[in-house]
Amino acid sequence: MPDARTTAFDIDLYHIDAAYLAWKSGYNAPSAFELFTRGTPFRGGYMLTAGLEPAAEFIGNFRFTREQLAWLRTIKPYEDEFFEMLGAFRFTGDVYAMAEGEIAFAHQPLLRVEASFVQGMLLEAGLLRALGIGTLIATKSARIRTTVGNCSYADFGFRRAHEPIWATRSAYIGGTDSTSYVEAAHRFNIPSSGTIPHAIVQAYPDELTAFREIARLMPKYMLLLDTYDVDQGIDNAITAAKEEAANGSGHTLMAVRIDSGDLAAWARLVKSRLVTAGMGDVKVLVSGDLDEFKAQDLLATGAPIDGFGVGGNLAVGLGSIESDYIGGVIGAVYKLSWIDLPGDDDDRMKIAGSKSTWPGKKAVYRFGDFDHDLVTLDHELAPDGGRPLLHPWMKEGTLLHSHPSLTEIRERAMSNLAAMPTWLKALAPEQDYDVRFSDELVALRDRIVAEHK
Incomplete structure (x- = not known):
């Protein structure tokens, strides 16, 4: 209206x-x-x-x-x-x-x-x-969409946007699959998506306890691996997911997200651990100051990345400082x-x-x-x-x-x-x-x- x-x-x-x-x-x-x-x-x-x-x-x-x-x-x-x-x-x-x-x-x-x-x-x-x-x-979003191909592509830019409601709408026109912004998802019927914040992991005594509670309480859940250390995080995610599966609740770990560090290297390590654990269908998502140039570079390494979450660079239509694009x-x-x-x-x-x-x-x-x-x-x-x-x-x-x-x-x-x-x-x-x-x-x-x- x-x-x-x-x-x-x-x-x-x-x-x-x-x-x-x-x-x-x-x-x-x-x-x-x-x-x-x-x-x-x-x-x-x-x-x-x-x-x-x-x-x-x-x-x-x-x-x-x-x-x-x-x-x-x-x-x-x-x-x-x-x-x-x-x-x-x-x-x-x-x-x-x-x-x-x-x-x-x-x-x-x-x-x-x-x-x-x-x-x-x-x-x-x-x-x-x-x-x-x-x-x-919309143009920025389209450039990212054509770069990431068939990978999932989520808009995480609400908190950075100057015009968040219209930015989210334009980003969806340009190719995002979903948004984390609740008002835009509701107003425009855009699919909503999200993982968990670092704060909820930090609120528990330790990461494994946090992951166990998330697995117990959420039927389809995603886990953020880099609150402390990705190497430890993926092991805790696998442990929590397997324990919950053994309980027969039917709750499922859908994806894990990496938000910092060497995203390509971490994605390889995480996917390898998931495959070894018999959980190779769990998606590996990455985020953290991404744009079309960084996505292109990540995919060029052959890293097993299934999806991208793009925030401020999308929501305000930034260029690329590293690539000298205005x-x-x-x-x-x-x-x-x-x-x-x-x-x-x-x-x-x-x-x-x-x-x-x-x-x-x-x-x-x-x-x-x-x-x-x-x-x-x-x-x-x-x-x-x-x-x-x-x-x-x-x-x-x-x-x-x-x-x-x-x-x-x-x-x-x-x-x-x-x-x-x-x-x-x-x-x-x-x-x-x-x-x-x-x-x-x-x-x-x-x-x-x-x-x-």
Whole structure:
């Protein structure tokens, strides 16, 4: 359910000033704003889109309260009519968006808002936040998913996340199998998972006593081996599990987890002991500051690891310090691309070197299984064989369809990831994906640039 609070103050102060200037000077005209990125995060080759559900929540709850307007009047000496306009604000525009779980690339609009200038301007920060964070975490999760292959992959990042509920949702879209975060598991029906904390082991007189109690009280249990020493921990785990099995309770040790040290070496030792004890079906899980690069390195050693728990690096979309890959932000931008002003060229672009933008309202098409993409002006005829990626999402401020289930979104994401060529899924691809721009779009850009020289 949407939050009860208003989201109208989820803006920067300059949005109020820009809205006033457009309103006061008669430039509150029909406009188009597009949200896109200038690159892909983590130096990777793609993005996995997410964030439409929090975006819809943001738009639906965007309204100014009397208290908010009263406070604004104390810092902005604008006319009463302007504040009355803000007080009546409801988004009534149209929105086009890529579906969640789609694969996207730089300079492609992930979302386009068509509305009055004031309406489109006031939505900037909230939409950047929703889609920027969502797509960042989903992309990070997808990179881990494609790295660990068929190993289980759990999200342990709640306690580190800046936006835990939406981070968990995006991580699931990107490929996690489960989450330790109870609220997200409940709200989104994501499978829940977890082992035990070090504290419960420390609460008992010794580790073996703790493991015996866990085995006695929990029908299906997992044990954390590194509270004191993994070598001792696996022996105590085997002892407790065998004793409980002999009692006939039917309680089963499902997995053991290693959270520190040389994870590859410990995994080999632990699996060897389990196999020797006739318990080779017990899963070996690892965690502890993991990311896609560390998972790749661990699997490259051939260590018998069955599953990964990934926490803060996933939940906040970090890069990799060790591998010198930047993360933490996706760098999305939201730019005016078109405005309907009498007697003026409607198309707009920013001319600023590497920060230049493409003008006009645009469409995106994909050809084949990632043969190439084509970005066109939206009024151009759809190219033969191209699959459109931008679709109507809101009409006159109302969602055109209910949100698909999270399961459907995740299935779309997994299908798209499976269809991608292997080279594009590499953590550091050696080439860029082929994104082309139509002749008409290129000509429009060149003409506008020439006119401003």
